[in-house]
Amino acid sequence: MAAKIIDGKAISAKMKEEMKREIAELRGIGIFPGLAVVLVGENPASVVYVRNKGKACHELGVHSEEHRLLANSSEEDLLRLIERLNKDDKINGILVQLPLPRHIDERKILEAISPDKDVDGFHPYNIGKLMIGEPAFAPCTPYGVIKMLEHSNIDITGKNAVIVGRSNIVGKPMAMLLLQKNATVTICHSKTNDLPAVCRGADILIAAIGKPRFVTADMVKDGAVVIDVGINRLPDGKLVGDVDYDAVAQKAGYITPVPGGVGPMTITMLLYNTIQSARRAAGKVKAVEV
Ligand code: GUN
Numbered sequence: 001m002a003a004k005i006i007d008g009k010a011i012s013a014k015m016k017e018e019m020k021r022e023i024a025e026l027r028g029i030g031i032f033p034g035l036a037v038v039l040v041g042e043n044p045a046s047v048v049y050v051r052n053k054g055k056a057c058h059e060l061g062v063h064s065e066e067h068r069l070l071a072n073s074s075e076e077d078l079l080r081l082i083e084r085l086n087k088d089d090k091i092n093g094i095l096v097q098l099p100l101p102r103h104i105d106e107r108k109i110l111e112a113i114s115p116d117k118d119v120d121g122f123h124p125y126n127i128g129k130l131m132i133g134e135p136a137f138a139p140c141t142p143y144g145v146i147k148m149l150e151h152s153n154i155d156i157t158g159k160n161a162v163i164v165g166r167s168n169i170v171g172k173p174m175a176m177l178l179l180q181k182n183a184t185v186t187i188c189h190s191k192t193n194d195l196p197a198v199c200r201g202a203d204i205l206i207a208a209i210g211k212p213r214f215v216t217a218d219m220v221k222d223g224a225v226v227i228d229v230g231i232n233r234l235p236d237g238k239l240v241g242d243v244d245y246d247a248v249a250q251k252a253g254y255i256t257p258v259p260g261g262v263g264p265m266t267i268t269m270l271l272y273n274t275i276q277s278a279r280r281a282a283g284k285v286k287a288v289e290v
Contacts, residue, residue, distance in 0.1 A: 003226070003252040004152075008144075011151045012264040015272065016060060022275060023061050026282075033278035034063035035093040035119065035270070036085045040078060040104065041071030046097045053095070056267045062274060063090060075104045079112050086114040092281055093119030093274035116281070119273035121173065130176045137273050142174035144265025145206065145227050146181065152254060154225055156181040160201055164188045164215065164242070165208035170229055174206055195219070207242035215243040223253035229262050 023033065035057055039050045050066060057064030067081055078096070085094050094117045100106050110118075115125040121139040129136030138146075149156060161183035165171040175185045188198055199205055199219040207215045208229035220226060230242030241258030249255050256262055279285045 003249045003255040005249075006148050006152050006227070006254050006256045006261065008148060008256060008261040008264045011148055012268040014151070015147065015268050019268075019271060019275060020060055026275070026278065026284075027061075029282075031278050031282045031284070032063055032090070033092050033275050034065070034090045035095065035274045036065045036067060036088075036091045038067045038069070038078070038081060038085075038094070038096045040069045040073055040097075041101050043097075043099065046099075050097055053267055053270065056271055060271055062271055065091070071101050075108065078104060078109055082109065082112045086112075086117060089281075091117065092277040093117055093270070095120050095270065117277060119270055119277055121273070122169070127168075127173070130173060133180055137277070138177060138269075139169055139173045140266045140269035140273065141170050141229060141262060142177050143273075144262060144269045145174060145229070146177050147269065148227070148256065148262070148265060149204070149225070154204070154254065156183050156204070159183050159203040160186070161204040161206065162186045162188060162199055162202035163206040163208065164195070164199065165206075165210070165229070167208065170208040171206075174208065178204070209242050211242055212240045213242070213244040215248065217244065217247040217251050220248050220251050222251055224251075225254040226252040226256070227262065228256050228258050231258060231263060 037050050037053050039046055054064050054066055069077060085091050094113050096109055110122045111124060113123055115123045118126050118137050121137040126136040130138060161178045163171050163174050166187050166189045171187055175187050179185050186198060188195055192198060196219040200221050202221060202224055204225045205220060206227045210230055212232040212234060226243055226248055228241035228243040232240050234240055239259055
């Protein structure tokens with residue numbers, strides 16, 4: 001039987017409608033969420049991401065600022081800008097677009113962002129909070145995956161969740177979020193023994209490896225929920241995920257397409273985190289619940 005498609009665009013649109021209502025309510029009590037996006041250099045993919053983030057803010061009525069620094073700006077220039085944004089009351093979320101030029105220490109920059117404005121969820125403080133199950137900003141992509149499962153009424157409790165990929169941005173926080181939702185979690189990577197067998201044990205399989213069509217139908221249990229976080233450009237220009245979609249869709253119970261699956265959720269969750277941050281700054285909520 002063909003899998004049900006989890007439509008990230010539709011879920012994202014639904015969440016944005018709810019968020020618009022929330023923003024209108026916040027405006028009524030004098031709270032105006034604001035996001036600052038910092039781009040160093042002109043990496044073409046980053047330029048597009050940053051532009052899309054600005055557009056999404058505009059669409060929802062979130063104040064947005066784009067701060068561009070030249071590629072040869074020093075680490076100190078960037079740290080000074082972050083310090084200024086940390087102190088700026090109009091700004092509730094700060095996102096420094098990655099990757100940074102090689103002469104800038106990424107960890108040092110991410111640690112300079114106030115944990116209270118770290119809507120990317122990349123600061124070690126927020127990563128630590130996530131690890132111990134305390135309210136924190138969760139990284140946008142894995143948080144978006146949780147929202148997709150919830151909106152599709154997929155029960156996570158007690159399920160075997162297998163994540164292929166151990167990155168700090170997706171794999172590891174994905175594991176923590178699924179664990180918090182009571183899944184039994186396995187993280188696989190390039191050194192995992194008999195990866196296909198481990199994947200076949202998954203009720204929920206998350207592909208986040210960055211290799212086109214890496215997850216094939218023989219690695220998927222009948223009826224499994226397959227979430228594809230990958231976005232890969234093939235030499236012919238086609239965009240594909242980490243899952244061999246056509247074959248896996250014949251076997252899975254649920255599947256996310258690429259494009260139109262996890263991708264649209266990431267920016268939505270960034271705005272979601274920014275709104276929660278504004279609410280917290282105004283004392284409307286004590287902390288950000290995941
Ligand atoms: N570059 C690619 N994805 C991301 C992201 O989610 N956050 C930031 N800051 N940079 C990125």
